[in-house]
Structures are given as structure tokens and as C-alpha cells.
Amino acid sequence: MSYSRERSQPIFDRALEVLVKGVSSNFRFLGKKTTPVVSKGKGAHIWDADGNKFIDYRLGWGPIIIGHADERINQAVIDHLENGTTFAATTELEVIVAEKLVQMIPGMEKLRFTNTGTEATMHALRTARGYTNKEKFIKFEGQYHGAHDYVLFSTASSSVSAMGSRTSPIPVQVGSGIPNKIRDYVYCLPFNDFEAVEKCVKDHRGEVAAMLVEPCLGNIAGIEPKKGFLEHLRSLCDENNIVLVFDEVKTGFRLSNGGARETYGVIPDISTYAKSLGNGFPVAAFGGFSDVMNVIGGGSVTHAGTFGANGVSMAAANAVLDILTEAPVLKNLSKKGLKLKNGLDKILTEADLPHQMCGHPNIQGFLITDKKVEEVRDLIHSDDHMYEAIMNNMYSRGVWIENDPREPWFLCSSHTDLIIDETLNIFQDSVKASIH
């Protein structure tokens, strides 16, 4: 089935006239005649401009943890609007939200608010450099940390063949416009490779300020760390005066209330949050141990932002944190996520499609391959065409998941058991339709 674009196409034609490629973020462009135009969302569903309804597993690439247009969060924002939003001054609401974060997140002692994940990782990196007086940092291939120059190397969209050999990896710039010299500041290493990290730290002793890591690969099907890998990073950082930075932009307020550090039991020095913290409203934060964070300000590390902790973002975050703490929302979500994961696994097995299930139930994915998948280089074995065919069939049956296996399936608490059952039925039909 193909959808009517009677209303969507004229809107997108206008978009193409005034927005570059008709979108406000590169990855949203899916073709001049095929890019969807969304008009609204409610709970676990979204509607396009022609009124076609979809079960949504993209969830805005992760922020929606409760559901679209949640009435409690909307009301909190509406109530707050009366008070104004931006004062270039501390507000009590900002203090309340910060206190909640300190209480919820193990090892979180001091923090600052920003508005996007990009800002949060940019400031976290600068803080680590200011604290250690060193300039270089380690990141992991396939990880995405936002759109600032320092981190746009060897991300999920980089070609694996350009990354060189595993033992001597080459940082690959993501697109043009990134100064070549910035490459000298970054070491890109394969995720889950204990030896590669140890060797890099030894070979560059005294140079590395930070290890910046997504604790599970939120941009590669949710691939999880091998047992002991995050502990290994922790001890290498401790031994070498390196700041361990967890990028929890996708995992924070999604895996558990305390984030990936709670799920995997490893506490970083600092970490970054965005997406689920606002359930769709733009709010972000970075923070961690006081001795590291205290290098900010007072003539040392610069952190600034006109819109940091604005009233709208604080009202939304405050409501989200209350919802997450008043009931075991994320634990319940994991049960539904597991039901979905087991169901997808069973259908793929019955269809004789070799596959690897990946990720935590709340941010999961799968790859069509019989080879084990532990990091981005393993994706060369993945049958992306089959994956794309299945997801296109899902889309045409009213379930919207990214048709690229690198982007995980996101769940939110509005995905009911009924919706999961409906998804599984549609998945079974879509797999059948894609094979034949």
C-alpha cells in the first residue's frame, strides 16, 4: 500500500523552497517525493499531514519516553508559561530539577543545564580538558555525540571501509567543513575492544583528557557493552588521570532512572543527558563529580548559554522526572520491550532469517546476519536491503521504524501490550512479504 500524499506533498514542495532539502536536520530527508510530513502525535501514535496513522517506534529519535503530547507534561509547561521563560538568572524551578537529578543519578553531584545533546557533549569535553589540562580524547567508532566538530568522526554514518584496520584505526570526518587538524585531537577505537583501548592509552600516555562513550550503542541498534568493558574503561581512566564521560543522551531516563550507569553498574566522572529528560521538549544537562565540574566558571572553563534552564524546559523536565519516580515506569517499559524483542526474535527465527537481537528492551534493534555483532565494523555482514524491505513493509502497514538497522527501535510507556501485539502481527506479515 502506498499512502496518499495529497496534503503532504504540497507542504513538502513548499519546504523544499525555503528549508535546505526541506528539513531541519540532515537525516530527516528521505527523498523529494517520499519524505513524510507529520502533523501530530499522541501517545505511541503519530499522524502524517494526510491523516495516515502510525505506531511510532522512532519517537523523535529517542526523546519520547512517556508518549507524545502527554497531558501532565503539557499542563506543567502551560502552567509555567504564565511566569515567563528566560531571565538570565537562577530560578527555583531550576534548582528543584537539579536536586531531583542529583537524587536520581548515582555519582551526580553537580551539573549544568543546556538545551541539546550537542551542547552537552561539547561542554563535557571542554570540562574534561580543563580539568586534566590535556587536549586529546578517545571516542568509539559508530558512536554519535552530536553535531560539533570535535565529535564528528567515525560515527554511525561513516563508511567502515574508510576506518582503516582495527589495529590502526583512522578517524573519519563526517562530511566536509570539519578542519583537518581537529583529527589530531581524537582517537577513534572499536567499541568493546579491551586491548585497543588499553594500547591507545599506553601509547599516548599523558595526552588523553577524556574517554567519551555511549555506554550502549544508541546509534548502532543499541549494541550493549561486553561484560567488564565499561569497568575496563573506568579503571584505565582512574590509572591515567582521564575523565570518563558517559554520553547518556539516548540512554538517560530510558534504561533506568539513574541511566546506563545504574543499569551497568559503572559510574563515570561526568555524563551528558538530553532527549528523554524533556519527553520532546528541548532540555539537556551535563554533570558528575564536584571536583571535575567545579573547574567550570571562576575564570577557568567556559560554559554559557542564553536558554540554559529556561522555564519551558525546566517545567517539562520537572514533570518528566516526577512521572518517572512516582511509578516504576522504566521497569514496566522493559517488560513490554522484552515482549517485543522476544516476539521479533521468534518471527525471524520461524522465517529462517539469520539475525542478531541487540540492545536493552527499552532501546533495541536487530541485524540480519549470522555473525555476532559487537561493534560497528560487524555491520559489514548485515543484510541491510532485507532490513529495509521489512521496515518499508511495516511502514506501509502503519508501523513506523527507521528503515536503517543502525537506528534502534525506541519504546515509550504509551506502547501498550495491545500495541505490541499489533506490531508483532504486522511484523510477521512484513517479513513474509519481504521474503517472497
Ligand SMILES: Cc1ncc(COP(=O)(O)O)c(C=O)c1O
Ligand atoms: C548519543 C548521542 N549524543 C548526542 C546527541 C546529540 O543530541 P542533539 O541532537 O540533541 O544535539 C545524540 C543525538 O542523536 C546522540 O544520540
